Amino acid sequence: MNEYVERKVEFAWPALKRSYDVVIIGGGGHGLATAYYLATRHNITNVAVLERKYIGGGNSGRNTTVIRANYGIPEAVRFYQRSVDLYANLEKETDRWVMHKKKGLLWLAHSEAGVRQERARAEVNTAFGAKTEFVTPGQVKEICPQIDISGGGLWPVQGGSYHPEGATARHDRVVWAFAEGAMKRGVHIHQGIAVTGLQKSGNKVTGVETSAGPIGAGLVLAAVGGHVTTLAKMAGVRLPIKTHPLQAFVTNHYDLAFHPIVASTNLLFYVSQTPRGEMLMGAEIDRQPSYSYTAGHAFLQHCAFRAQVLFPFLRNLRVLRQWTGICDMSPDYSPVMGPTEVENFYVTTGWGTWGFKAIPAGGEQMAQAIATRKTPELIAPFALDRFARDRTLADRGSAGTH
Numbered sequence: 551m552n553e554y555v556e557r558k559v560e561f562a563w564p565a566l567k568r569s570y571d572v573v574i575i576g577g578g579g580h581g582l583a584t585a586y587y588l589a590t591r592h593n594i595t596n597v598a599v600l601e602r603k604y605i606g607g608g609n610s611g612r613n614t615t616v617i618r619a620n621y622g623i624p625e626a627v628r629f630y631q632r633s634v635d636l637y638a639n640l641e642k643e644t645d646r647w648v649m650h651k652k653k654g655l656l657w658l659a660h661s662e663a664g665v666r667q668e669r670a671r672a673e674v675n676t677a678f679g680a681k682t683e684f685v686t687p688g689q690v691k692e693i694c695p696q697i698d699i700s701g702g703g704l705w706p707v708q709g710g711s712y713h714p715e716g717a718t719a720r721h722d723r724v725v726w727a728f729a730e731g732a733m734k735r736g737v738h739i740h741q742g743i744a745v746t747g748l749q750k751s752g753n754k755v756t757g758v759e760t761s762a763g764p765i766g767a768g769l770v771l772a773a774v775g776g777h778v779t780t781l782a783k784m785a786g787v788r789l790p791i792k793t794h795p796l797q798a799f800v801t802n803h804y805d806l807a808f809h810p811i812v813a814s815t816n817l818l819f820y821v822s823q824t825p826r827g828e829m830l831m832g833a834e835i836d837r838q839p840s841y842s843y844t845a846g847h848a849f850l851q852h853c854a855f856r857a858q859v860l861f862p863f864l865r866n867l868r869v870l871r872q873w874t875g876i877c878d879m880s881p882d883y884s885p886v887m888g889p890t891e892v893e894n895f896y897v898t899t900g901w902g903t904w905g906f907k908a909i910p911a912g913g914e915q916m917a918q919a920i921a922t923r924k925t926p927e928l929i930a931p932f933a934l935d936r937f938a939r940d941r942t943l944a945d946r947g948s949a950g951t952h
């Protein structure tokens with residue numbers, strides 16, 4: 551834990567009990583936010599979050615922190631807008647500085663098809679509650695003066711969409727804010743405890759087997775990121791999820807003068823500037839499904855090349871750090887939230903490359919689903935059984951890395 555945590559955050563680490571009303575597996579953003587909202591909105595505090603390593607050590611502490619609601623389908627726009635709104639109020643609600651900053655997000659088009667796509671994005675966003683407008687190349691240059699509008703002669707910018715509510719927040723502080731808020735209200739968070747099996751009675755989950763012994767549970771939620779298929783298999787649930795690595799990197803410092811977040815679907819990369827001045831970049835997932843955390847040169851080369859085409863100033867910077875997370879990719883690029891066919895076994899998954907922005911709304915809605923045992927209207931379209939019912943929510947173009 552760093553100095554900020556030691557000095558400012560008031561964590562309490564209670565002794566493990568032998569049973570809880572709710573056991574949440576995974577101390578990432580989604581598990582912790584669910585615990586927080588169970589405690590704050592539903593007064594349910596006999597809850598344990600079990601984390602096999604340390605909280606925020608999974609994708610929630612490895613992402614590029616983009617928060618936005620400019621998705622491509624109505625169900626997603628409504629859901630992510632709820633999260634954008636909760637994020638905007640998170641510092642006030644938790645009394646913790648999570649370094650939330652509204653930056654605006656530019657999504658670039660380099661072809662006629664891309665222009666049509668960005669026009670459609672602006673229309674669907676506006677219709678379902680997110681603020682997005684179509685912008686011309688001239689407006690793109692005004693919003694982001696560092697861009698080479700000619701795209702190096704290879705990928706000229708032909709327009710784009712602008713989403714003024716696009717924001718970033720410091721990822722580990724978000725995790726800690728939810729953890730601290732939940733702990734203060736009596737939730738138990740246990741680090742260094744791995745779930746190794748699930749206890750079942752017929753078609754009902756009754757508890758978990760862990761590296762610290764068995765623990766009884768009235769309900770179990772799997773919030774384990776890229777490890778979800780292994781976990782769900784313990785309950786006998788087969789999920790349509792594949793795990794793919796996703797990499798990112800930062801450069802050394804640059805003048806604090808790069809204000810928006812910029813993404814390009816055609817070039818498959820996105821960039822923003824951290825509060826320290828580093829240029830932070832990401833691109834598409836590794837094609838081969840795997841659980842590997844290896845960060846490779848091929849990714850760096852491809853992503854850096856495309857970034858320099860649009861932003862020539864990046865050529866003078868140096869790569870400082872590169873890292874990887876493993877993402878739970880759903881076939882329709884939309885999340886999967888709610889109960890499964892096994893009683894008392896819930897999942898929050900399919901967060902792929904886009905789940906950081908969803909942490910507050912995902913936690914809030916999952917807490918409501920658990921507390922009331924009824925799926926809230928906002929997340930009903932994201933139920934697991936949509937695949938069996940032929941009601942998938944195809945939204946690949948919104949992933950940001952596709």
Ligand SMILES: Cc1cc2nc3c(=O)[nH]c(=O)nc-3n(C[C@H](O)[C@H](O)[C@H](O)COP(=O)(O)OP(=O)(O)OC[C@H]3O[C@@H](n4cnc5c(N)ncnc54)[C@H](O)[C@@H]3O)c2cc1C
Nearest residue numbers: 576578580602608609610614616745775875904905906907
């Ligand atoms: C490089 C990268 C960039 C990204 N950029 C963005 C972005 O800009 N915007 C965005 O919205 N999203 C982004 N994402 C995606 C986002 O980070 C994730 O979707 C989100 O953090 C998922 O949160 P989670 O709580 O579901 O999973 P995680 O944060 O991965 O947490 C799961 C936890 O479960 C624990 N666990 C696993 N198995 C067990 C077990 N058996 N017992 C106990 N604990 C267990 C793990 O140790 C882990 O801590 C990015 C991801 C990566 C990798």
